[in-house]
Amino acid sequence: KMSDEERREAGGSSFYGAIDTSGSVQGSRGLSHRNTVRREARDFEEFGGENEEESTDGADPIEKRHEQLNSMFGIKPWKHHVSRRPLEERSEVVRRLHQDPTRPPTSLIPEETLMNLGNLVWWICFGPWLAVTYYIVGLVMLLTCVCRDYQRLCWELAPYYLWPFGKFLISDRTIEDQLTQSTFEGEGEAISLISTKSPDLNGERQSTQPKRPYYWVWIVFGAVPLTIAHSIVFAICWLVVVLIPMAKVNREAIRVLYQRPLESNLRVTKRFSGSNVVLCTYQAINVSYYKYSVDGMNVVLVNLLSVVILTLVLGYVFPHIGMHPPEVFLFGASLISIVPLSYYIGTAVSSLSAQSNFAVGAFLNASFGSIVELILYCSAVMEGGLDELVQASIVGSLLQALLLMPGLSMIAAGWKYKEQRFSPVAAGVSSVMLFISVVGAFSPTVFYSIYGHQGIQCDICTPAILANTTGSLLLGNSTSNSTISSSALLCSQCLIGPLRNFETDPIYQDKTKPLMYICAAILPLSYAVGLLFTLKTHSHIYDEPIKKKGADGKDEEEEAHAGGHGAPEWSRVKGLIVLVVATILFALVAEELVGAIKPTAESLGISQAVLGLTIVAITTSAAELANAILFAMYNNISLSVEIGFSVSIQIVLIQMPCLVLFSGILSHWQKDLVPFVLVFPLLETFCVILAVIIINYITTEGVANYFKGTALLVIYLVFIASLCFTPRYQGPI
DSSP states (O other): OOOHHHHHHTTOOOTTOOBOTTOOBTTOTTSOHHHHHHHHTOTTGGGOOOOTTSOGGGOOHHHHHHHHHHTSTTOOOOOSOOBOOOGGGSOHHHHHHTOOTTOOOSSOOOGGGGOSHHHHHHHHHTHHHHHHHHHHHHHHHHHTSSOHHHHHHHHHHHHHHHSOBTOEEEEOOOGGGSOOOOEEEETTEEEEOOOSOOTTTTTHHHHTSOOOHHHHHHIIIIIHHHHHHHHHHHHHHHHHSTTHHHHHHHHHHHHHHTSOTTTTTOEEESSOOSSEEEEEBSOSOOGGGGGOEETTEEHHHHHHHHHHHHHHIIIIIGGGGTOOOOHHHHHHHHHHHHHHHHHHHHHHHHHHHHTSOHHHHHHHHHHHTTHHHHHHHHHHHHHSSOHHHHHHHHHHHHHIIIIIHHHHHHHHHHTTOSOEEOOHHHHHHHHHHHHHHHHHHHHHHHHHHHHSOEEEEEEEEEEOEEEOTTSOEEETTEEESSOOOTTOEEEEEEEEEEOOOTTTOHHIIIIIHHHHHHHHHHHHHHHHHHHHIIIIISGGGGTSOOEEEOTTSOEEEOOOOOOSOSOBSSOHHHHHHHHHHHHHHHHHHHHHHHHTHHHHHHHHTOOHHHHIIIIIHHHHTHHHHHHHHHHHHTTOHHHHHHHHHHHHHHIIIIIHHHHHHHHHHHHTTOTTOOOOOSOOOHHHHHHHHHHHHHHHHHTTSOEEOHHHHHHHHHHHHHHHHHHHTSOOOSOBO
């Protein structure tokens, strides 16, 4: 092991604290064992996880309310934490991700470890680009005659950015900046820390010195072109995510360009000797950066906001300049844009709910919890001709929430846990309410299938009267000597069933339509009764601790997470702003998505029903699906199951009645509008009701394993395949 003096010389002292080669913080022996356990229990920080080493006694009220809302009826559980967590209490992996590139190494890095695939990727793809740029700028500085010192600096930095690994970009310190003392008290031992940053180096000391004229020549002809080059590389590295370490290096490189590098004697060395470290890096790629967060949001979701901007530019700017992007490309970009926007909306709703009382939280979840689907479906109804897509998307979302979400969650958890347990009583409340709701929502379908007018629905009907040589007429596969009208048809792919011509069908207008409005009015009342049951009269059902199996097979009591320190990640004002802006952006994206559906379906050769059952249904619920899987992977299968129930309940009790109401109001102004009706194809109704029965049976025992998850997944795939192969007819004859 290195001595303290050698460690300080090697850069082991920094403003983060003295760190040994294993990454553990030295001088922390005085910390309590409880804090150590808290850090080690958070290996999944950025997606949020339940810290089962702590009780709820010390939990901050915001995070505790968030956990309580997660377990309530009809409210979508949200995985993301809503309170801010100090970096020092996170896992070692996450703390390394947030490490500053100006931080020197804790020990000397062997030269052979620098030759890895990630560093070679930088050397091939980005290093030459930056090196050539620095050489060109150095040549320009040489031609100015007055900036030859900057020319030498640029030509020294060129090979550094070609291969920066294992090298140090350092600057000199002034006497007053040399030492910054900090002391950690650990078992009678004081450790002196030398700061690796010099706040006054380019601050107060240099602000008193006048800037020489050639400095501005450097800014205009040197710093600006180099800033553009570093910005391009920064953007690419940041979007790739695993290259974020080099994105940080480029960000610091831009800052260095404007901090008078000549006066600070900026230079490159391979040996660290106590000078102020400006930049140092050892690896270009780190696959763990998918956990990295920006302002409380995962970096992958933050990067997907660029797709939202691209979609808005393609949909609203390009047509005004006479350019029309391919509809399939616009459709794909719009679908991808749904994922980050829905996640931002969900996080904002969760944050605002946790900072409010339970009544406000329930209202926010009931209103904005389904805002993504409602905006999309209402836009499709207004577009016209997409009623089949809307109905198929609703059925696909129900099947996904009831079968796919719990199925994938149980399978994902099965890799780590042999068996997981959840409260069958709490799941029973949701399953019973869901069964009642589905019966009420699909009653108009059953009624119309029994009493509606029956007729022949054909897909292909063509005139087919052919005369044979004997003078008889051939109709289809039969011959007849009788006289047949020239209007006879050769019919194929015909089916006897209910006529769906609702405008002229008296059974629908006089009987089914009033029944549909009655059911649409009753369904939201059922949601209110469920909230009253879980929030007021029987809230104790969700407070009971349940036994669950740990990774070692032993029983553990499930406890609420005690994360955060009372300060919300997003304040009420910020959460409200994010909620409003994300909702507006989604409305704009939904308009482009709906407009591109028909051309995309025609170009791909698939029906609206297939598009709605699969792509649209899964995309709109992608955030909930990800949350369900993450809950299960961290041994909280109860919330994974509850997500499926909550999504299904909101679809049946909120989304479907709202669509009926919206279509009814809109049809008074647009007489040719095809409204949304609660009359679904019989096979879709059969699949949904059977899915409710299956998930109700699966949850009666309160035990989950990968076998049950596989069964649910198989049933989901069979149902979707059956619905996709169902013949679709254009209309009655």
